Amino acid sequence: MDDTPRWLTPDEQRVWRTFLRMQTQLTARLGRELQTESNLSMADYGVLVNLTDVPDGRMRFLELARAVEWEKSRMSHHIARMVRRGLVRREECPDDGRGAFIAITPEGRAAIEAAAPRHVEAVRRLVFDHLSSEQLAALDDISRQIVARTEQTP
Amino acid sequence: MDDTPRWLTPDEQRVWRTFLRMQTQLTARLGRELQTESNLSMADYGVLVNLTDVPDGRMRFLELARAVEWEKSRMSHHIARMVRRGLVRREECPDDGRGAFIAITPEGRAAIEAAAPRHVEAVRRLVFDHLSSEQLAALDDISRQIVARTEQTP
DNA sequence: CGCAGCTCCTTGACGCGTCAACAAATTCCA
DNA sequence: TGGAATTTGTTGACGCGTCAAGGAGCTGCG
Numbered sequence: 001m002d003d004t005p006r007w008l009t010p011d012e013q014r015v016w017r018t019f020l021r022m023q024t025q026l027t028a029r030l031g032r033e034l035q036t037e038s039n040l041s042m043a044d045y046g047v048l049v050n051l052t053d054v055p056d057g058r059m060r061f062l063e064l065a066r067a068v069e070w071e072k073s074r075m076s077h078h079i080a081r082m083v084r085r086g087l088v089r090r091e092e093c094p095d096d097g098r099g100a101f102i103a104i105t106p107e108g109r110a111a112i113e114a115a116a117p118r119h120v121e122a123v124r125r126l127v128f129d130h131l132s133s134e135q136l137a138a139l140d141d142i143s144r145q146i147v148a149r150t151e152q153t154p
Numbered sequence: 155m156d157d158t159p160r161w162l163t164p165d166e167q168r169v170w171r172t173f174l175r176m177q178t179q180l181t182a183r184l185g186r187e188l189q190t191e192s193n194l195s196m197a198d199y200g201v202l203v204n205l206t207d208v209p210d211g212r213m214r215f216l217e218l219a220r221a222v223e224w225e226k227s228r229m230s231h232h233i234a235r236m237v238r239r240g241l242v243r244r245e246e247c248p249d250d251g252r253g254a255f256i257a258i259t260p261e262g263r264a265a266i267e268a269a270a271p272r273h274v275e276a277v278r279r280l281v282f283d284h285l286s287s288e289q290l291a292a293l294d295d296i297s298r299q300i301v302a303r304t305e306q307t308p
Numbered sequence: 309c310g311c312a313g314c315t316c317c318t319t320g321a322c323g324c325g326t327c328a329a330c331a332a333a334t335t336c337c338a
Numbered sequence: 339t340g341g342a343a344t345t346t347g348t349t350g351a352c353g354c355g356t357c358a359a360g361g362a363g364c365t366g367c368g
Binding site: 195197224225227228231232235250251252253 | 353354355356357358361362363364
């Protein structure tokens with residue numbers, strides 16, 4: 001039997017390191033800009049976007065957690081912080097005594113509306129403005145393949 | 155003057171969300187596997203890889219920080235934790251009384267040598283095994299473009 | 309020499325994410 | 339109906355990353 005590890009080729013290794021660098025730098029940069037310009041974290045941003053996408057600006061706690069793909073514990077902690085900052089409000093659920101709605105506040109709406117244009121601009125500036133349509137398609141394919149891989153195995 | 159935000163097209167938006175999902179899922183997955191199988195974080199892994207790449211297994215503190223692209227504060231905290239776990243050791247620097255060398259310990263070497271094959275296997279399984287050479291090239295180009303963008307602007 | 313300024317690194321406080329344990333309400337089913 | 343199992347969400351402890359402040363050694367310049 002052969003348990004020699006299948007190391008990455010030099011090419012693959014180079015690509016992998018560049019890819020990792022890209023990931024960390026990009027998220028760091030976007031996060032920093034969002035934070036300093038709009039006083040929101042990427043996490044805040046994701047939550048608020050999901051709440052504004054729904055007509056009455058409120059969602060069940062776990063539905064929201066599924067939407068942003070967080071586990072309930074993280075959601076709970078993060079919502080607590082967002083409530084403290086006035087971005088979001090808890091409302092009790094008449095149908096289910098355990099449950100809760102999370103609703104965006106006017107301050108939350110103001111924050112996301114102020115943040116979104118700048119954030120989108122940053123995403124354009126750092127990513128899409130310099131990608132050809134072929135590259136866009138390639139990035140889409142690659143991302144989907146990897147997502148599929150991570151999802152189809154435990 | 156036109157300060158209408160240049161929103162993303164529906165296509166771009168879809169790609170962007172998939173890309174973000176890919177990033178978070180991939181790093182979460184790789185991190186989790188590394189942690190449960192080898193008791194190392196990605197951060198530990200990067201540090202140890204850099205230390206094994208150098209002949210005597212030791213580097214100046216700030217040189218190491220530059221290699222993994224961390225600021226000194228993060229480096230300091232992380233090295234403290236790795237010292238506590240016996241993966242790494244501080245050695246004083248004869249030439250410079252302020253300075254320090256960080257040296258990998260035998261335990262550290264054992265840890266990275268045990269971890270590397272499994273980690274590489276995971277990277278293969280989740281990424282490279284399913285990428286055509288065209289996709290590899292595309293990913294390389296895209297990553298480099300984005301890295302260049304983030305680096306060339308403050 | 310002497311001291312001003314710089315480099316190298318540490319520290320403490322705080323927000324964040326995860327894990328495990330838990331509480332309370334609801335549902336299932338015998 | 340009534341108790342077991344499940345669902346919904348919270349909490350506390352702990353490791354991690356960042357920011358601002360600081361300490362200790364070195365360097366350059368008068």
